[in-house]
Every structure is written in C-alpha cells, then in structure tokens.
Amino acid sequence: MKLGPALLTAHLWLVLAFLYVPIVVMVxxxxxxxxxxxxxxxxxxxxxxxxxxxxxxxxxxxHSVGIAIVNTIIATTFGTMAALAFARxxxxxxxxxxxLLFPPVAIPWLVIGTAMLVFFYWIDIKRGLFAIxxxxxxxxxxxxxxxxxxxxxxxPRAVEEAAATLGATPFQTFxxxxxxxxxxxxxxxxxxxxxxxxxxxxxxxxLAPPGVTTLPVEIYGAIRKGFTPEINAISTIIIVVSMxxxxxxxRFYRFGGER
Amino acid sequence: MAVADRRxxxxxxALTGPAYLWLTATIFLPLSAMLYCxxxxxxxxxxxxxxxxxxxxxxxxxxSVYQQLMLWSLQMGAIVTICCLVIGYPAALALAKVIKGxxxxxxxxxxxxxxxxxxxxxxxxWTLVLRPFDLLYSYPAVIVGLxxxxxxxxxxxxxxxxxxIDDSVIEAARSLGxxxxxxxxxVVFPMSLPGVLAGSxxxxxxxxxxxxxxxxxxxxxxxxxxxxVEDQFTVTANWPFGAALSFLMxxxxxxxxxxxxxxxxxxxxxx
Amino acid sequence: MSTVAVTDAVKRxxxxxxxxGVTMTFRDGEFFGLLGPSGSGKTTLLRAIAGxxxxxxxxxxxxxxxxxxxxxxxxxxxxxxxxxALFPHMSVxxxxxxxxxxxxxxxxxxxxxxxxxxxxxxxxxxxxxxxxQLSGGQxxxxxxxxxxxxxxxxxxLDEPLGALDKHLRQEMQVELRRIQRQVGITTIxxxxxxxxxxTLSDRIAIFDSxxxxxxxxxxxxxxxxxxxxxxxxxxxxxxLQGRVTAMEAGDIARIALDIGGExxxxxxNGQVGQTVLLALRPEKITLAAGGQAGLNALRGKxxxxxxxxxxxxxxxxxxxxxxxxxxxxLVQGTVAxxxxxxxxxxxxxxxxxxx
Numbered sequence: 027m028k029l030g031p032a033l034l035t036a037h038l039w040l041v042l043a044f045l046y047v048p049i050v051v052m053v054x055x056x057x058x059x060x061x062x063x064x065x066x067x068x069x070x071x072x073x074x075x076x077x078x079x080x081x082x083x084x085x086x087x088x089h090s091v092g093i094a095i096v097n098t099i100i101a102t103t104f105g106t107m108a109a110l111a112f113a114r115x116x117x118x119x120x121x122x123x124x125x126l127l128f129p130p131v132a133i134p135w136l137v138i139g140t141a142m143l144v145f146f147y148w149i150d151i152k153r154g155l156f157a158i159x160x161x162x163x164x165x166x167x168x169x170x171x172x173x174x175x176x177x178x179x180x181x182p183r184a185v186e187e188a189a190a191t192l193g194a195t196p197f198q199t200f201x202x203x204x205x206x207x208x209x210x211x212x213x214x215x216x217x218x219x220x221x222x223x224x225x226x227x228x229x230x231x232x233l234a235p236p237g238v239t240t241l242p243v244e245i246y247g248a249i250r251k252g253f254t255p256e257i258n259a260i261s262t263i264i265i266v267v268s269m270x271x272x273x274x275x276x277r278f279y280r281f282g283g284e285r
Numbered sequence: 286m287a288v289a290d291r292r293x294x295x296x297x298x299a300l301t302g303p304a305y306l307w308l309t310a311t312i313f314l315p316l317s318a319m320l321y322c323x324x325x326x327x328x329x330x331x332x333x334x335x336x337x338x339x340x341x342x343x344x345x346x347x348x349s350v351y352q353q354l355m356l357w358s359l360q361m362g363a364i365v366t367i368c369c370l371v372i373g374y375p376a377a378l379a380l381a382k383v384i385k386g387x388x389x390x391x392x393x394x395x396x397x398x399x400x401x402x403x404x405x406x407x408x409x410x411w412t413l414v415l416r417p418f419d420l421l422y423s424y425p426a427v428i429v430g431l432x433x434x435x436x437x438x439x440x441x442x443x444x445x446x447x448x449x450i451d452d453s454v455i456e457a458a459r460s461l462g463x464x465x466x467x468x469x470x471x472v473v474f475p476m477s478l479p480g481v482l483a484g485s486x487x488x489x490x491x492x493x494x495x496x497x498x499x500x501x502x503x504x505x506x507x508x509x510x511x512x513x514v515e516d517q518f519t520v521t522a523n524w525p526f527g528a529a530l531s532f533l534m535x536x537x538x539x540x541x542x543x544x545x546x547x548x549x550x551x552x553x554x555x556x
Numbered sequence: 557m558s559t560v561a562v563t564d565a566v567k568r569x570x571x572x573x574x575x576x577g578v579t580m581t582f583r584d585g586e587f588f589g590l591l592g593p594s595g596s597g598k599t600t601l602l603r604a605i606a607g608x609x610x611x612x613x614x615x616x617x618x619x620x621x622x623x624x625x626x627x628x629x630x631x632x633x634x635x636x637x638x639x640x641a642l643f644p645h646m647s648v649x650x651x652x653x654x655x656x657x658x659x660x661x662x663x664x665x666x667x668x669x670x671x672x673x674x675x676x677x678x679x680x681x682x683x684x685x686x687x688x689q690l691s692g693g694q695x696x697x698x699x700x701x702x703x704x705x706x707x708x709x710x711x712x713l714d715e716p717l718g719a720l721d722k723h724l725r726q727e728m729q730v731e732l733r734r735i736q737r738q739v740g741i742t743t744i745x746x747x748x749x750x751x752x753x754x755t756l757s758d759r760i761a762i763f764d765s766x767x768x769x770x771x772x773x774x775x776x777x778x779x780x781x782x783x784x785x786x787x788x789x790x791x792x793x794x795x796l797q798g799r800v801t802a803m804e805a806g807d808i809a810r811i812a813l814d815i816g817g818e819x820x821x822x823x824x825n826g827q828v829g830q831t832v833l834l835a836l837r838p839e840k841i842t843l844a845a846g847g848q849a850g851l852n853a854l855r856g857k858x859x860x861x862x863x864x865x866x867x868x869x870x871x872x873x874x875x876x877x878x879x880x881x882x883x884x885x886l887v888q889g890t891v892a893x894x895x896x897x898x899x900x901x902x903x904x905x906x907x908x909x910x911x
Binding site: 184185187188189190191193195196198199203206 | 606607608627628629630631632633634635637638639641642643644645654655658659699702703706712
C-alpha cells in the first residue's frame, strides 16, 4: 500500500485545511478596517475598540463566563461523585443509570431546549440566567462523568488498599492518595464542562428572555440582523478562550501527570 | 469493585443522587412535560380550561407540507452523515494507521479543537467564506456548514475504533495473501464498524434537528423541520404543535435507529 | 512478633463458598505458603486476615485478639500486592515513609527508618525516583521496604512475584527469605506456583474449593500427600489402582493392580478385598532396559522421551496406562522409544491417597 499512506496523509491535511480555513478567515477579517469585509486588507484594531463600547455584548460575555464558571463547579462536583459511584460499586440499575447519560447528548438540543422551556414555564421558573444554568449543568454532567470515569478506570485500586494496610484512615487515604491521582481527570472534566457551557447556544437561545442573553445568543441575533466585523472580534475572542480551555484539558487529561 | 450491600447503598445514593436528580428535573421531566403538552388543545400560555386533542399530530398527517419538511430534514441528515463518513473515515484512517508518534497526538488535537470552538461562530465564519463566491443562502451552503460542524465527531469515533485494531491482525491478513482492497473490505472496515455507527448516530440525530445552521447559511430557502419547531416556540407561540413536531421528529429518528440496530448488532458480533 | 489464627472461617459470595470452614494457626516467625488453584480460597483467606474481607462465620485472631471489628488501617499489618501498588505520584522515599507519616512519627525518626529500610532491601540511592522510573525488581523491593518499615505484626504477600520473569523471581525469592529471617516476622503468602511454595515456605497449606486439603512442612506434604488432588497439584504423580489381596505382618499389604502386576506397600487399617489408590512420584522410579518383572517391578514400553538438560522425562506404557518417570541424567544418553523396559521402586515410596 505504498501510494495509499501518502494519499491518506494528503487527505488528512486537506481535512484539516477544511476545518481551519473558515476560522482563519474570520479571525483575519476581524482585524480588517473595512466594515463590509472588503479587500484589500488593512490592519486595524477598530472592531476590538468598538467591542469595548458595546455594552450589550460585554454584558452577554459576562453572563456567559459567569454561568460557565458556576456550571463548572456544579457539574464537576456532581459528575465526579457519580463517576466515583460507578467505578467503586456494582449495583442493580447501574447499567440503566449509565444508559440514561445518553439522552442529553444524543437528543437534539432543539428538543431538549424546547422541553425545558415548557417544563420551566409550568413550574414557574422564569426564563433567565438561572434557567440557562439549569440547562447547562444538565448537558455538562454526562461529559464530566465520562471523562472522570475514564480516568478512574485506569486508577490502580490496589494503592488505596495498600494505603489502608499501611495504617492510613479512609480520610487520610483520600487526601494523600486518591485525590492527587484523581486530580488530572477531574480537572479535565471541569474544563470540558466549562467549554460545553461557554459554547452552548441552543438551550440558551430558548431559555433567554429578551434583554438578558449569553454571548452565542447575542451573536446569533446580531447575525440575523446584519452584522459588522465586531462579531468577528468577539468570535475570535471566544474561539481563543474555548480552544485555550480545550488545550488545557488535553494537557491534563492526556499528557499531564501520571498516565 | 465492591458489591452493593446495605452499607454501600447509602454511599451509592449519596454519590449518584445529585447528578441524576438534576438530570431528572432538567431533562427527563421536561421531556415528559413536552409530551403531555403536545396533547393540549390550547397553548399553555393562553389562560383557558385544559382540554386534550390529537389534532397537532393529525396536522402532521393531514398537511403534506410538514411531511415534506420531515422527509427533507431526514434526507439532509442522511446526506450530512454520509458526507462526514466519506470525508472523515479516510482522515481517521490516516491518523490511526499512517501517522505515528508525536505527530499523531498533535494532529488528533488539531482535528478535535475546532469541534469545541462554538458552532455558532464557526457557522458565522462560513458565511464570510461563502459570501464572496455567491454561494451563501443555498442548500449546499447548509450542508457544508453542517458537515463542518459535525465532521470531528465522525473522525473521533472512527479513530478510536481503528486505533483499537491490533496491527498483528492486519499482518496476519497480509501473510494469508490479502491485498490492500480485500484487507480493507474484509478486515479493517468491518472491525471499525462500531466507530462508524457511533459517529453516524452522533451526527444524524442532531443534524436532523438543526435550525441554526439552516437559518444562517440557508436563509429563506433551506427550510427544515427544526426551523418549523423553532418557529412554534418563538414566533407563533403554538407550543403544543411545536411539541408534537418535536416528538414526531424524535420518533422518526428513533425508528430509523431501531431499524438499523439489529443489522448493526449482527455485523458487530464478536467485536 | 506475632501469631495469627483463623478458626472456622466461612465466606460466601452468592451461592459459592469462597471459604468453607478453614481453621489454621500461623506460628510466630514462620514463612507460610497458601497454595492452590484459582478460586480455591487462598486469596480470600489472606484478604480476610488483612481485613478487606469480612467473614460470614468464624474468627481471625492476631496475637489471640479477635480482630473481626477492627478496620484494615488499625490492624498493623504489612501487605505486598501482586502489582506492587506503589503510589505513582510519590517518590520512593515518600512511598516508604507513608506508613510512618500517617502514624504521626517525628520527621527525624521517619528519615532514619526510611534509610534503614531501603538499605535492608539494597535500594539506597534511589530515594527521589518515581516508581515508573524503576524496574520491576526494584519496585518489588520498594513495596517490601514500605510494608516492613512500620514494623507490622504480620506480613501478607498476595502473589508478589507473579509479575517477574524467571531469573528475577528466583533472585527475589532468595531476597525475600533472607529479609524475612533477618526481621523474624510472621509471613503468610499466596501463590499458585507450587515450586515457589516448596522452596520458600516453612509450612504450606493446599487449598481446594474453600477448604484446606493438607498442610505441613513442604517435604512432608510432597512425599506423603493425603488425596489425589494434593498429590497431583504438588508436582507430578502416577496413580495406581488395585485391590488388596493379602495383609502381612507390620501392616504390609499385597495389592493386585488393575493394570496387571503386583505391588506391596504399608497400609494402615488395610482390609483384604479393599480397593486402594496409590500415588508414586516419577523421580522415585528406576528404569532398566530389560530385566525381570515382579513385586514392585512392572514391565512396560517406552512411548516418549523428553530431554531437559539435567534430567529426562519418560512416558511409558504399562498395561493400558501411561506412567511418567523422571530420571536424572547421571550418564549421557537416553533410552530410545520403543524399548521394552522394567520399572521398579521401593515400596516405601508408594503412598495411599483418597480419590
């Protein structure tokens, strides 16, 4: 298969180009002076300056970050606890519980978002940041459970027993052995949770009342109305933040710490 | 692993409780609520005595426009899935079997990264690329946008499956005389089937329900069932009808998955 | 130094009895091997002594005290695990000092004792390395140092040498024995490798289906097995079945074998007409090409010859049974297949076993 590998590799590079070209174009045009995306290219930071003055976008940005942080704390805590239960115990209903992690991921977010809209209306939770937070955590939980669970699967159980034989109480064992070994997985899960929340559009779209939005929802509105390169600027920032978070995840989850 | 007994049950409940209570309250109960809503005669927003009806579901059966939308959406989902498969599988193959060492980890990361960087923003970036060429606001534009969004899913799942194939199995096949074509057809592809199916499921379902990409890239033209549902909840405020459409969509997708499942199960026996 | 005793231990998992009434006393300072096939209960017993398994019935006593309600971390035991279970995020020194630190020992004392422990296992100089930077044998030694530095009452070893290759295993066996004798600690270890059990132990116990089949000094258990299972599990054995034809003075019985031929051996409570099963170790048989058959001498034909360097294994058809024979190669050359031979042995080497 001499020709084969070369072709496959070329194809891979083309795929990467396909994935990145639009993003690169968008980032570059955010630094272009023309408000109509007209060439020739003139470097200018005008749109980033405009961004600073755009109160709506900044508010939306603050909401997004705030929700993402709270979401991360909640989802990581509950998700890690559940992952621990799955890794440590065998019980009836375990398989069902694990299967129930699929719907949030597999059902179209459109369906979930509208369902939440209906249900929250009925139990009198108003649309708003709290409702959005509820939705984000629900979507983040399966990811955290899977990521931490994968880390737990490679966790050498015997070390906890060894610690016990050496005289460590369960609390000492957790503090000195379990927690340090779990840390990379939990951090990976947390970063996933942050990325899921920060990028989430559909749920936020349905649960956001007029006037209070998250960044993606705000951008959507701006695009529908007709856009300026300010969108490019904020989008570039979003991409940098999300990709940064993901790179951090990769470092902790794959390469960092002990394997 | 400890087997559950009375001492452990408390711990198990305490550990899984919060997460699953949250999921129940935010996913399972809402879905049930929406199912219930789809049988309501009047939208819950309207203060009126509660009455039930099947007419929202009947509307789907009666008015061919919605059936068209459904078929259209299913077709779109299928096209996106197939494109992702055709483009993504060879890329996954390259990653799993051709690239080695540090390059492999780096390129894998590069493939996965855009996937996580906010679908909305990426869709927006496509408008910038397509507009100068007058390709915006067309059906192909929607397909391109969706493929771009979901491609990494397919590459990821296929990669995981392909990577798990032991090199010695491939060597054994070669030693038995298999040339590249037969090797791929009879050994590599069948063994990577779980990844292909997982990726397809992960792409088909959301693609059928998408509305954001069709709106942004398709404009007035690319109409999908997803957009119709969105309308019911944002513009028309006809929640029961929107709920019915949602469940019909979910049902159609489930039916397709169930139809494929037995054949898939058979093929994947032993893997 | 301590004694450990287990009385009437029973442990069930669903309907399977992992331990089915096990009673054993482990003497102060002895090196005791628990031997048996997978699932026979030996590991369950070890873990019950450690405290990871709670018995359904029966007691575990350490120094005469019932430790049933005592949690693992309070039992003051030392344990070595099959894959060492070193703390991957800690250095060698931190691994070894762990047990002392959780007990709150002062820092100078900890440093001193860690140093002594690492010197005892001959690993001085590697304090700052992480486990993944060490070889298998080195990790093994760290695990041993870590278990012993706290001066536990008893040392429990769960197939500790399983992951090592042959040479390293033998080297570690010697090391383990040396250190154990030096420290004088009561040691109980689990293995499915019978050669290892024989070479290391002061006493061994053979497990089958949750019960102890036989226990005693290695040589006693090897030379005088009580059941067919024990005879077959420890080394190889030929089994000869026959009927008692006569009883002579001194409890000597004459037995007519099913395969033909006659043997004599000592039988306690032998009855004429009784069916007996006799075990005969392959190395106890003498091979002669040609010769006279007779009492304790059977004629056969060589089927198969396997040369193993210092010994040769013969498979010989005797009647419709195949017997195995080990012969030390005192001289060069082996007997060719197809040769008519006579196998003979001393009646002392025939052991009656229960089927």
